Every structure is written in structure tokens, then in C-alpha cells.
Amino acid sequence: MGDRAKILAEVVLATAVVAAVLAGAEAAAALGPWGVEVGGLAVVLAMVGLPLALARYHHWQWDVLAMDPALPRAVLAGLLASAVILPPFFVGYDVLQVQVFGRSRGAGSGLPGWQWWLEQAAVQLAAIALPEEMFFRGYVQGRLQPLFPPGRPLLRVPMGLAALLANLGFAAVHLVAVPAPHRLLVFFPGLLFAWLRTLTHSAVASAVCHACCNLALAAAVRLYG
Numbered sequence: 001m002g003d004r005a006k007i008l009a010e011v012v013l014a015t016a017v018v019a020a021v022l023a024g025a026e027a028a029a030a031l032g033p034w035g036v037e038v039g040g041l042a043v044v045l046a047m048v049g050l051p052l053a054l055a056r057y058h059h060w061q062w063d064v065l066a067m068d069p070a071l072p073r074a075v076l077a078g079l080l081a082s083a084v085i086l087p088p089f090f091v092g093y094d095v096l097q098v099q100v101f102g103r104s105r106g107a108g109s110g111l112p113g114w115q116w117w118l119e120q121a122a123v124q125l126a127a128i129a130l131p132e133e134m135f136f137r138g139y140v141q142g143r144l145q146p147l148f149p150p151g152r153p154l155l156r157v158p159m160g161l162a163a164l165l166a167n168l169g170f171a172a173v174h175l176v177a178v179p180a181p182h183r184l185l186v187f188f189p190g191l192l193f194a195w196l197r198t199l200t201h202s203a204v205a206s207a208v209c210h211a212c213c214n215l216a217l218a219a220a221v222r223l224y225g
Contacts, residue, residue: 004147011143014050015169018135021046022176040127047131051139066138066203077200078208085192085209086216093220103224110222120215129210130203132170137193138203141166154195163194189213 025039054060097103141162148165150158171187193206200206 007143007147010054011140011169014054014135015140015173017050018043018046019173019176022173026177044127044131047135051135054139066142066197066201067134071204074200074202074204075208077196077202077205078212081192081196081205081209082212082216086212089213089216090220093217097224101224105224108222108224111219112222117215120218121211124214124218125207125211128214130207133193133197133203133207133210136166136170136190137197137206140169141194141197150198157195157199159195159198163191163198167191167194 021042025043028035028039028042094105098105144162144165145160148161150160150162152158167187167190170190171184174183174186177183189210193210196209197203197206
């Protein structure tokens, strides 16, 4: 087996392992609160542990996982991207809820207090966005990039098949948790995360933006009934 085939097989196998762990976590969640916690921890360990184990096995440097650039700059890039994308998101979400689904503004449970925001921000970043971005944008996209060099620039950032394939895996794995077609819509914000990771060379930047988007959606859901 050539090097190209070995890399592709490694990426497919690693993604399959993550999907299997996620399926097990969903099954454990049905057993009660302890199952949710154990399952969630297993998914985080798989998404973070697999890239780290492979990095150690291949003797990669840490920056191969797209975690090495200056942390403050990466966080700032993620926040700036969120500030640009979230206002049109809220407009579109409002149109969808009111005009398409016929729901009323302000009829939901409403925005909670600051404790909810802090808790949700921590959960979204540490338990969801950072592990997912480390695996799909740091490991998968980074591992495939030498095989599929970036092509035409998108908003001055060269994007290629590596980012597209990583994002397809990102969307497909979401079907494991909730096997419904609408879950594939995460492909589109995933393109933003892939673009941001390529722009900054950092999965931290895409993780911050990912967490902000998840937090914004969790808040928006509470505003309509």
C-alpha cells in the first residue's frame, strides 16, 4: 500500500472510530444522566486522544494538529469571525421561525441569566467545539492537505479538497448523534470553520467561532414559541 493510500485509510479509520464512540455515547445517554456524562467524556477523549496518539506515533510536531499559532491571535480571529457571521444568522433565523414556521417572537422561555451563559460557553468550547475542531480541522484537514493541496482562493484564502473532505466527515458524523437529514446542514457552517482554520493555521480559531455559533443557536431557540 502506497503512502497516499495509507494516509487515506488512516483518516477513514480514525473517523470511523470517532463515529463508533459517538454511537456508543448516544446509547449510554439513554441510561440516564451518568450515561450522558460518561458518553460525552468518551467522545471528547476519542476526538482529542486519537490525534494526539497519532501525532506521537508519527513523531509529528504539535503544529501539525493546527494548535500551535499564538493563542491570543487565534482566539481574536475566532471572535471577529463570529461578530461578522452572527448578525446575518440571527436575521435569517428570525425569518425562518416567523415567516416559515409561523412562530412568535418572545414566546419562548427567554434568555437566561449570566450563569447559563458561562456554563454553556464552557460546555460548547471545551466539550464540543474544541474536540471537534481539533479532530476534523486539525487532524483530518491537516492530514489530507499534503495529498490535496489548496486550490482556488475563497475570499483570498486558498481552499481545496482536503477542507471539503474533512467537512464532509464533520457533517456525516453528526448523523450518528441525530439520524435526520437536517443534521447535514452543519456542512455549511463547517465551511466557515475550515476557511478560518486555513486562514489562521489554527484549530483554536475555528473552535472559538464554532462555540460562538453553537451558543448563539442555543440562545436563539429560547426566543421563539
